Amino acid sequence: MKEEIDINLLADEKNEVAALFNKETMNQYEEQIVAVPVDYFNSFPEKLVAKIHTKKKPSLILTFNKLSIAAAIMILLVGSYFFVNKYNNSANDAVAIHEIPTAELDAYVSNNEWIADAEIQTEINKLGLNLDSDNKSKDSID
Amino acid sequence: MSNLVLMQSDQIIIQSFQAGVQKELQFTELVKRHQQKLYYQIKRMVIEHADADDIAQIVWMKVWEKLDSFKMESEFSTWLFRIGYNETINFLQKRKKLAIVHSMDDSEDSNQEVASSNAPKSSQIQIKLDQAIMQLPEKQRFVFMLRYFEELPYEKIAAITETTVGGAKANFHQALKKMQEFIQEN
Numbered sequence: 001m002k003e004e005i006d007i008n009l010l011a012d013e014k015n016e017v018a019a020l021f022n023k024e025t026m027n028q029y030e031e032q033i034v035a036v037p038v039d040y041f042n043s044f045p046e047k048l049v050a051k052i053h054t055k056k057k058p059s060l061i062l063t064f065n066k067l068s069i070a071a072a073i074m075i076l077l078v079g080s081y082f083f084v085n086k087y088n089n090s091a092n093d094a095v096a097i098h099e100i101p102t103a104e105l106d107a108y109v110s111n112n113e114w115i116a117d118a119e120i121q122t123e124i125n126k127l128g129l130n131l132d133s134d135n136k137s138k139d140s141i142d
Numbered sequence: 143m144s145n146l147v148l149m150q151s152d153q154i155i156i157q158s159f160q161a162g163v164q165k166e167l168q169f170t171e172l173v174k175r176h177q178q179k180l181y182y183q184i185k186r187m188v189i190e191h192a193d194a195d196d197i198a199q200i201v202w203m204k205v206w207e208k209l210d211s212f213k214m215e216s217e218f219s220t221w222l223f224r225i226g227y228n229e230t231i232n233f234l235q236k237r238k239k240l241a242i243v244h245s246m247d248d249s250e251d252s253n254q255e256v257a258s259s260n261a262p263k264s265s266q267i268q269i270k271l272d273q274a275i276m277q278l279p280e281k282q283r284f285v286f287m288l289r290y291f292e293e294l295p296y297e298k299i300a301a302i303t304e305t306t307v308g309g310a311k312a313n314f315h316q317a318l319k320k321m322q323e324f325i326q327e328n
Contacts, residue, residue: 006295025265026290030291033182040195041181044173049170
């Protein structure tokens with residue numbers, strides 16, 4: 001029903017146009033529109049496919065540019081990962097002296113006291129020798 | 143019925159394309175089915191074959207790029223003609239801007255060229271028809287062509303030109319009125 005109305009409406013509209021320009025004139029107008037170069041429609045799909053292929057092929061320069069950008073981003077990411085990791089580790093390793101319990105400190109000192117004594121003795125010996133030589137030189141001056 | 147069958151097969155072709163099955167083959171099939179109607183509609187607007195060919199290529203390349211995201215909410219031909227309409231209007235507006243840059247004499251010459259190109263021109267009334275059509279605003283001209291030559295229903299014309307059915311009808315009748323006035327004045 002709706003299609004029928006539209007067909008009637010279209011016919012009326014065509015008649016209105018025909019009152020201005022006869023049907024032959026309208027047909028001639030359309031003839032000039034449908035006139036295309038020989039084989040145009042047969043070759044058109046191939047022309048499009050060829051165009052798609054050209055568009056698909058990325059140029060070598062573009063590929064190189066993209067690769068170098070990707071490499072730079074990777075270096076940046078890896079570098080920042082190591083930097084952040086290192087910073088976090090050193091921050092975690094550092095323990096403030098006040099955080100160590102006194103008992104632990106005492107134990108450490110008593111366990112390592114003889115090492116410290118030996119080290120001090122060695123140092124005194126070294127210094128003692130030096131002091132002697134210093135004294136000697138002083139005496140000789142005097 | 144035949145339209146329905148064609149639409150269904152368009153859908154099957156598009157589904158295959160979207161699934162990645164022989165994309166170029168599916169695309170070529172769509173081009174073969176719809177290229178003539180699209181080309182004629184564009185040529186009715188721009189007259190010259192070279193221009194119509196350029197625009198048709200742009201339209202089909204856009205179809206290739208966007209077909210994956212086509213949701214099939216409308217017929218493929220409606221979507222295709224909508225892209226065609228937008229590209230043709232873009233082209234005509236660019237050409238208009240270029241014409242403004244040129245001197246009045248030059249643009250008059252080019253108008254005469256458009257009117258006198260594409261043989262055969264048998265009579266004065268033929269030239270008048272060309273001129274009457276060419277003086278229409280682009281949208282009215284597009285609607286007039288779709289209605290008169292493609293015999294499309296107003297619903298489809300409205301979908302293509304992104305307007306209401308009433309708007310499409312008004313465009314057709316405005317075009318007719320302007321052509322009438324042109325004939326009376328000239």
